[in-house]
Amino acid sequence: MKVKIDADLCTACELCTGQVPEVFEMGDEVAEVITPDVPAEFEDAVEEAAADCPVDAIIVS
Numbered sequence: 001m002k003v004k005i006d007a008d009l010c011t012a013c014e015l016c017t018g019q020v021p022e023v024f025e026m027g028d029e030v031a032e033v034i035t036p037d038v039p040a041e042f043e044d045a046v047e048e049a050a051a052d053c054p055v056d057a058i059i060v061s
């Protein structure tokens with residue numbers, strides 16, 4: 001699984017960085033992905049974060 005964040009949509013609400021700090025971190029203005037190739041043990045959490053993101057800025061593929 002791969003994950004990325006649409007920086008144009010992210011509102012820096014810090015939800016994803018709180019939910020899965022192993023994968024997401026706050027950058028200067030928006031959240032950023034630390035591990036674009038999501039480790040298997042965090043796939044469920046990343047799916048959940050993508051579903052919970054209030055502006056659908058987290059894109060999984």
Ligand code: SF4
Pocket residue numbers: 005009010011012013014015016017030031052053054055056057058
């Ligand atoms: S949950 Fe969505 S809007 Fe909030 S910081 Fe993460 S990517 Fe940005």
